[in-house]
Amino acid sequence: MDDVQTSKGAENTIELPEPSYECSQESTSAETSDCSSTNYASLIYITGQRCFWLLSDDALNAIQKSSASLSQIVKTEEVSERIEGLKAIGISDLFVPAHPRTFLPRMLQDEWKAAERDRERLESEAAALVDSFKELDDEYARLYHEVRNSPDASKATKQRYNDIANTHYSAKRDVPKKHRELRASIHKCTKRIQELQDMGFSAAESAGFVVQDNTLYSPHQQKVFQLLREYKKAKTDFLNHELPDEAKYHTFMRLCRGHGRSVECQLSPTKENLVEIEEFLEEYYGHFSHIGPYLEKAIELASNGVAVAEYVLANHDDIRTGLDKLSEYHQMERDYRKVESDLENAVVDWAKVLGRNGPIPSVEIEQYRKKLEAHSARMYRFQKETEALSRKMEPVRLFVWNPDDFAAEPFKVLMKPGMPLREYTQIGNDKVLNHFCLNDLPGLVRHVDGVHPLPEHDVYSQETAEHIALSLKKAQKSEHDEILERVLTGLGCQKLDMDPAWFSDRGLFHPDLFYAQVQAKYSVSALQSEEDKEKWGINLRSVLFEKDARKRLMVFDDSYMAQFSRYVLGGIDRDVADYVRTNVKISAQSSFSGPDSGVEGTTKIRENGEQGDGMKVEYGLASASVGGRLTVMQGHLDLFDIRLPEPQNARPFKVRYQTKNGLGEMHVGRFYCELNAKLTGYVGANVMLTGGLGIEVENGKGLTLAGINNGMPEGQMDAFAGAQVSVVASTSLYWNLPDEVRKKVNYMRAHDPVEEWACVGMLSAGLTASWGVGYSRSFQLGMKNGKLVFVGDAGMTTGLGLKGKLAFEIDFKTVSYWMAVVQNELHKNDYRHIEWVTPDAFDFLSMLSYLSLTTALDASFFAARQLSFVQKVFDSINKSERAGMVALRIDRAMEEAAKDQNDKTAVSYQEWFRGLQPEAIGPLLHNLVSEPVPYEGEDGSEPKSEEEMLRLQQSTILQCLRWMNEAEDLLTESYRGAEPNRVQRQFEESVIRMNTHGKKPEGDLILVARNNVARLDEFMGRGLKFREDEIRYEEYQRVRSKLDVHIWKGV
Structure with missing residues (x-):
């Protein structure tokens, strides 16, 4: 896969001369051997250069000797010996950071580093100046207080005060000026660093590197990122507009399975397997237009090492099972999206309807809630099952369920010019791939003008940023291999550039056509064996692709880094x-x-x-x-x-x-x-x-x-x-x-x-x-x-x-x-602030708790939405004229609990309420003491008068206080202690926050609490017409008097 991508800007760039170590034509022309010979010892294919070479005897011997030496190094048992061997052949210290500074000449790199050092020093000086003035200010304030408020202050203290006062006066005048000067110098350094950064990135872009958001990205990663975006859009369109089509699914299944099989054939090349690859490509290009862009993107992602759910399911078990699974997956996606959309719309509509004093349409909401939870659980299980299936595929790919979870990885490092390792495949060799070191070839030095081919990056210190960027760009790929070309040419070898005639219309290599053309022009000793030719042809077809095959198969990576990985693999038996x-x-x-x-x-x-x-x-x-x-x-x-x-x-x-x-x-x-x-x-x-x-x-x-x-x-x-x-x-x-x-x-x-x-x-x-x-x-x-x-x-x-x-x-x-x-710790901490929860997170959780209680929807439904949606629903529900809705919700929950023989619902509500944040209970009580309004009745429920709604709200307030008070069963703490117990703290913190948003107000909090308890008393004492009303009020007074003991202390 490509490590570098040429942009349009790079195509128009003037080609600059190569660095000094890469030899010029003048340095090699006199040494070049006569290449007119038609007799050669062997034939090799250089993977990085993507070309064939006819080898002379001298070149063949040198390459085979180097290959044997490299193979021995990587197979050495001791790790330290392996590393030393690699360093000896020059495969070390070849990297520079993927940083904009890397693209600058040495002089500008040094300037950048100096600016960073200066900025760090200046920032330390500015911080020290502020700290020293604060210390001086504190000392001045202390002495001022001591002298002014202590008539018997010593003479030495007064003298010290006078000295500090003078210094303080001067500092108040001088420090701000000095601090402004330091900040101006810091800004100047920062500005210069930014200019140098822009210069480096600009040079990188001009050479064809991908730069986004001040970061260098691998083109392959960017390609995958873009494919996933396209896949997501195509999938959304498919689910929104297309009905299941078994014929289309069947075609997709065949192509996915064929694609997976073709990759396996690439990894295990045989004559029969290579025929399967060709058959897959023919079928793919004959049918891919029938499956549409959505399913096509799934296959294209697989070619780039990513497995999405559709591709995994298509390769699962037999075709019938795969079809059923794929159909099930699409139906789940459609069902989930519909229920989610319907529920979200219902919640918003309900919030609007509440202006007519309507309650939660509980039957409808409950129906959506249960469906959503069921679908969510089913989707999660399906995701995990599919992910597990993806791990069983060969080769293993990166599984991506949600395209939004994928982030393109930036370049970590860039390779310097001068990598000496070369990868090749040779007719007659037992191994598919071998490696040799450029340094081992005879005559190398004279072909590079006497300069070793592994210079430090400093060799570019006098070049322009654009020249450095171009040199680094070439170094990331091995196609531009001028040194190798000159050395092999000097050894009497002949280069054979790729000829389209060797490939099929789909880009598959045909060795017979290649051999015929070579043998018609040259005499090559190694091509005399038909058995060797057939075996090598199979190997070549597993690594050499063009045109459509190069786009659609898991293409062989011929970059230097991939070559080195395969070299190391040679040491693993x-x-x-x-x-x-x-x-x-x-x-x-x-x-x-x-x-x-x-x-x-x-x-x-x-x-x-x-x-x-x-x-x-x-x-x-x-x-x-x-x-x-x-x-x-x-x-x-x-x-x-x-x-x-x-x-x-x-x-x-x-x-x-x-x-x-x-x-x-x-x-x-x-x-x-x-x-x-x-x-x-x-x-x-x-x-x-x-x-x-x-x-x-x-x-x-x-x-x-x-x-x-x-x-x-x-x-x-x-x-x-x-x-x-x-x-x-x-x-x-x-x-x-x-x-x-x-x-x-x-x-x-x-x-x-x-x-x-x-x-x-x-x-x-x-x-x-x-x-x-x-x-x-x-x-x-x-x-x-x-x-x-x-x-x-x-x-x-x-x-x-x-x-x-x-x-x-x-x-x-x-x-x-x-x-x-959070609720457990609040309960244990007497409902005081928990230091490991930030205020904004605490507010968010409080809103979710309140909405879960008042809507009977799981907190996950709201957590999955935008914060603005949560706030909108919270504000809509939490308006005074909608108190009856909240009362109805809790009343219905308790009715359901009464019907439950095991009383599970009641226990659940009690447990949930007991841990509620005061930030959630406060708005609830504030809501419940609002003026009752008639309920018109919906979902088959009976309408209620204003008087009935009053009693309902009063009953709900009493129920809330009961739930608090019943925590006494779990606690042995006294209600008459010097300090409030946990239950009393929950009540106090809640009544303090009896306002729309559950915020603690400014001012005397005890007075606020007393006023809000008075609001509760006044509301609970209304409309006491019947004995049952009086019983309810008496129980309220009894429970409330236990909870508010410490609020009225001293009164």
Whole structure:
């Protein structure tokens, strides 16, 4: 796959001369051998250059000798010897960061670094200036107070005050001016850095690199990103406008299965398999127009290493089963979208209808709610089943369920010019692919003007940024191989450029046509054996494609990085996947020492009952899915389902945090992360070379994987400097909830209990960059872009003792789990603020709690919507004229509970209400004391008069206070203590917040609480016409008098 993409701007760029080490025509013409000979020893195909060469005896001997030497290096048993051998042949220190500074001349690079140093120094000076003035200001204020308020202040103190006062006066005049000067200098540095950055990116774009949002991207990643966008749009159009068509499905199934089979044939080339590839291409181009753009994109994504659900299902079991599964998937998608849309519209319509004093249309809402929950659970199970099926496919691909979850990965590193490794296939060789080193070919030095072909990047220090960018662009691909061409030509070899006549109309290579043309012009000793020709022809057809075949098949990657990966594979004498699972170990690369993170166990690792700092912890990859066969073709090492730690090894954690009563402790359960990673080029090769896979938290990027050289001398650690890190493709967080939280959640999810390990969120590098890393708390709930976010210690979530923070965007389906955690801690903390929940997250959860209570909809329904939608519905419901609706909702719930012999509904409501935030209860009570209005009656229910609605609202208020008071059964705390107990705190905090949005008002809070209790008393005392009204009011007074004891203290 292409690592560089030529833009339109690059096509018009004037070709600049090559760097000095790449030889000129003048330097080689005198040395070039006579190439007019028609007799040659052998024939090879250079994969990177995409051309054939007729070899002279000298060239053949040199290449075979070099190939044998390289093969011996990579098969050396000792890792350190392998690395030293690679360094000796020049395959090390070949990389530069994919950073705009890389494209600048050395002088400008130095200027950039100097500007960064200056800016850092100036910012430190500015901060120190502010700090010193604050210290001076504090000292001045202290002495002023002491002198002015202490008549017996000593003479020395007064003198000290006078000195400080003079200094303070001067500082007040001088410091602001000095600070402005420093800020101006900082701005100047920042502006220059920005100019240099723009210059670097501009040069990169002019050379054809893909630059978006000040980031360099791999064209392949951008292609996949764009394909997924197109796939999503085509799928939406399909689901909205097309009816199921079994004939179309059947065609799609055949093409998907044919595509999957063709890739397997590529990986296992035989004469028969190559015929299958040709047959697939003919069928594909004969029928793909019948399946439409949606299903076509699914196949195109598979060609680029991505498996979407449709492709996985099509390749599942037999065609009939696949058809049924695919049809089921589409019907589920349609059903879910319709129910979701209908419910959302019903909620909005209901909020509007409430202006006519109507209640929740409970029958309709309940119908939608049950359907939505059923569909949601079914879709989730189907997703996990499909993902599991994708791991069984060969080759393993990156599974993408939701296109929005895919983010294109930027370039990590760029290769410098001068890679000496070359990959080739030769007629008569047992191996499909071999490798030789350019340095081993005789006469190399004279063909590069005496300059070694592996210069430092500094060789470009005097060139323009545009020239450097062009040189780097060429270095990413091996097609422009002028040095090799000159050396082989000098050794008497003949280059054979590609001829379209050798390929079929679909782009498949036909070796017979190739052999016939070569043998008609040249005498080649190696072409005398028909058996060798047939065998080599099969090998060539598995790596050499043009035209349509190059577009539609899993194309062989001929980049330098992929070549090196395959070279390393030559040292592995068994299945790659088996080798990786058996030999590779993953370990933390951050220090275990340092200050305690606040989460028990994250800095100290217990293993086999032992505990200690600095202990090395490793995990094997025995249970991981490894895309080993794909490594051969694409040069990537794909690792899926890496679990850190394995669930059975995950340990429970506790979080300590400050409460009003001192240090509190919270059990947070157990976690593990599941990683899916694509280790490109040198990273994957390094892992296979050394057996070491390191994981660390990289600032701003989240989790990263790196090839590490375990147990090697310090000097060898830089063999792949700059090319070791690969960003993890995706990381899911799984949570085993603590028992008390699980019990609470299950009360509200009787139809769908929480699974043992719940997938609660996805790691977001963007969130980590903007918030998670460096944030002081070890366990934090917050909001970002209208979504709930969990930020936790990396050591807690991976089990590796890593330092740093990871940020996860919480899956809306699991928001209720986090609500349960918050409510439990609120209850234990006397309903006071919890420091590990940010105010905006707390407000969001309070709204969800209130809406769940008043609408009977699961919190996940609202959590999946935009924050603006949640606020709109909350505001619509929470208006004073709609109090009757809330009362009806709770009254109906209690009626249902009365019919339930096991009283499960009543217990569920009581448990839910007991943990409600005061921010949710306050608006509820505020709503319920609003003026009652007649209810017209809907959904077959009887209308109610204003008087009946008054009694209903009064009964609901009493029920709420009963639920609070009944918590006394669980507590032994006195209601007459010096301080309010938990139940009383819940009541006090709730009546303080008896307003529309549940906010704590300014001013005297005790007075606010008393006024709102008086509002409750006045409302509950209305319309006492019958004995049952008086009984209700008496019970209210009895319960309320227990809850508000401390509000009236001192009165």
